[in-house]
Amino acid sequence: MERRKDISSVDATNKVISIRGLEKSFGTLAVLRGIDLDVYRGENVVVLGRSGTGKSVLIKIISGLLKADSGTVNVLGNEVDTLSGKELQALRLKIGFSFQNGALYDSMTVRGNLEFPLKRNVRNLSRKQIDSAVEEVLEGVGLAHAVDQMPSGLSGGQRKRIGIARTLILRPEVMLYDEPTAGLDPITSIEINNLINEVQQQYHTSSIIITHDLTCAKTTGNRVAMMLNGTFLHQGTFEEVFSSDDPAVKAFYEYNFIQ
Amino acid sequence: MASNNPSVPEKFIISKALDRTFFDVYSGYRFILRFFKEVFLPPFEGKEFIKQCYEIGYRSLPLISLTGFITGIVFTKQSRPSLSEFGATSWLPSLISIAVLRALAPLVTALIAAGKVGSNIGAELGSMKVTEQIDAMEVSATNPFKFLVVTRVLATTLMIPILMLYTALVALLGSFLDIHANELTSFVSFSEKAFERITFLDLFSSLLKTLVYGFTIGIVGCYKGFHASQGTEGVGKAANAAVVLSMFLIFVEEIVIVQIINFIR
Numbered sequence: 001m002e003r004r005k006d007i008s009s010v011d012a013t014n015k016v017i018s019i020r021g022l023e024k025s026f027g028t029l030a031v032l033r034g035i036d037l038d039v040y041r042g043e044n045v046v047v048l049g050r051s052g053t054g055k056s057v058l059i060k061i062i063s064g065l066l067k068a069d070s071g072t073v074n075v076l077g078n079e080v081d082t083l084s085g086k087e088l089q090a091l092r093l094k095i096g097f098s099f100q101n102g103a104l105y106d107s108m109t110v111r112g113n114l115e116f117p118l119k120r121n122v123r124n125l126s127r128k129q130i131d132s133a134v135e136e137v138l139e140g141v142g143l144a145h146a147v148d149q150m151p152s153g154l155s156g157g158q159r160k161r162i163g164i165a166r167t168l169i170l171r172p173e174v175m176l177y178d179e180p181t182a183g184l185d186p187i188t189s190i191e192i193n194n195l196i197n198e199v200q201q202q203y204h205t206s207s208i209i210i211t212h213d214l215t216c217a218k219t220t221g222n223r224v225a226m227m228l229n230g231t232f233l234h235q236g237t238f239e240e241v242f243s244s245d246d247p248a249v250k251a252f253y254e255y256n257f258i259q
Numbered sequence: 260m261a262s263n264n265p266s267v268p269e270k271f272i273i274s275k276a277l278d279r280t281f282f283d284v285y286s287g288y289r290f291i292l293r294f295f296k297e298v299f300l301p302p303f304e305g306k307e308f309i310k311q312c313y314e315i316g317y318r319s320l321p322l323i324s325l326t327g328f329i330t331g332i333v334f335t336k337q338s339r340p341s342l343s344e345f346g347a348t349s350w351l352p353s354l355i356s357i358a359v360l361r362a363l364a365p366l367v368t369a370l371i372a373a374g375k376v377g378s379n380i381g382a383e384l385g386s387m388k389v390t391e392q393i394d395a396m397e398v399s400a401t402n403p404f405k406f407l408v409v410t411r412v413l414a415t416t417l418m419i420p421i422l423m424l425y426t427a428l429v430a431l432l433g434s435f436l437d438i439h440a441n442e443l444t445s446f447v448s449f450s451e452k453a454f455e456r457i458t459f460l461d462l463f464s465s466l467l468k469t470l471v472y473g474f475t476i477g478i479v480g481c482y483k484g485f486h487a488s489q490g491t492e493g494v495g496k497a498a499n500a501a502v503v504l505s506m507f508l509i510f511v512e513e514i515v516i517v518q519i520i521n522f523i524r
Binding site: 060063064065089090092093095097099100101103104105106107116117120121163166167170 | 302383386387390391392394395396397398399400401402
């Protein structure tokens with residue numbers, strides 16, 4: 001069931017992600033308009049906002065999938081904008097990215113999906129070591145039985161779990177979750193929320209969680225950043241953000257019926 | 260921070276359609292340059308390359324066999340009346356073999372492969388693009404261009420010439436069966452006549468043509484798939500554009516290469 005976050009695991013002196021003045025436009029549409037954000041080691045930061053406000057763009061810029069127009073993004077001491085291709089690949093080994101629909105390789109089994117990043121990035125692994133790593137992460141997400149299934153045979157929640165397992169196999173320091181509970185029923189959403197918390201505890205990850213689901217935000221976030229019109233309107237704990245009298249925040253809160 | 264998809268400029272310089280065309284040509288040129296840059300750099304995705312050779316080569320055999328066989332029979336039947344007017348049906352094997360090796364086998368193989376393989380590559384990569392599988396590959400520190408594009412383009416470039424040789428043999432077999440049934444020509448006699456007029460240049464030019472066609476089919480399919488727009492409609496458009504553009508380019512390349520070969524000849 002739902003668990004409230006404690007902040008004992010957060011190291012507030014050690015920034016793993018630091019973003020300053022980040023701007024991004026697509027044509028004439030300005031999506032990000034001067035984003036500032038710090039994520040500390042061991043912290044889960046939830047970025048909340050309506051659909052189409054640029055939340056996913058933010059984590060795609062952090063992972064180097066998109067290029068920012070201006071501003072700086074520092075991840076684990078690396079200025080992402082200035083990295084060469086090889087340096088960016090090395091940084092990506094430390095970043096896990098969980099996509100909205102899992103983004104599993106549908107021509108491969110679950111085992112193939114999990115082995116794919118491992119075989120390409122960790123050389124000289126024996127068959128036994130690969131099997132052991134696959135088994136470990138699958139047990140971690142509670143889907144050890146699905147190892148030989150094809151992605152098409154998995155439910156939405158299972159696909160997301162396997163997607164998270166695929167990133168965990170490389171032992172990332174930073175996790176980026178894109179809408180982890182979108183399209184899931186409430187029970188599966190709670191399971192995914194709990195899994196995000198377990199990942200934080202077991203793998204000591206720092207995370208950015210993109211969502212518009214307040215239950216997910218409340219359950220998984222040490223801190224919440226509310227995005228509106230390309231900037232962060234409010235930042236703080238869940239209670240701090242939603243104690244605001246701002247009509248935009250109130251509308252968001254009331255729609256989700258959180259008590 | 261490299262993005263794979265350079266965006267089209269928002270302000271039009273000439274007109275939307277013309278700007279789009281020039282942008283596509285430039286973007287395609289960069290895509291080809293990237294292929295030649297990455298093809299020589301490790302790591303080499305040997306297993307994926309072999310898998311693609313199997314998919315593109317072996318799995319195309321039934322369709323290629325049927326098409327080649329029918330082409331051989333039909334071309335023989337269509338040529339016979341013209342030659343028989345001059346009492347020259349004995350020239351049929353030579354005529355058919357030259358036509359098959361110089362023009363029919365390369366074109367038939369390339370057009371069939373553009374339809375089957377090109378659309379398959381365009382749809383597969385397009386689907387991977389819109390479901391974020393290509394992004395997932397990139398963020399897991401794997402080079403998707405090397406894994407998906409380089410392997411497929413190399414496989415089409417290698418397999419289309421091999422398929423062309425196979426098509427030529429099957430077409431000649433079809434032709435032989437028709438000639439044997441009508442003119443009672445033996446296999447040995449057919450073979451002697453069929454191959455006496457074939458030169459090394461014929462074989463070389465056909466292999467050269469199909470190497471170019473294979474590269475074209477692979478690179479166009481990958482380019483269209485890699486740049487598919489969002490949604491299932493984008494996947495359909497990528498598959499369709501892969502076939503149409505590669506067929507168009509194959510005919511353009513045919514004209515150019517034939518001119519060059521005729522100049523050498």
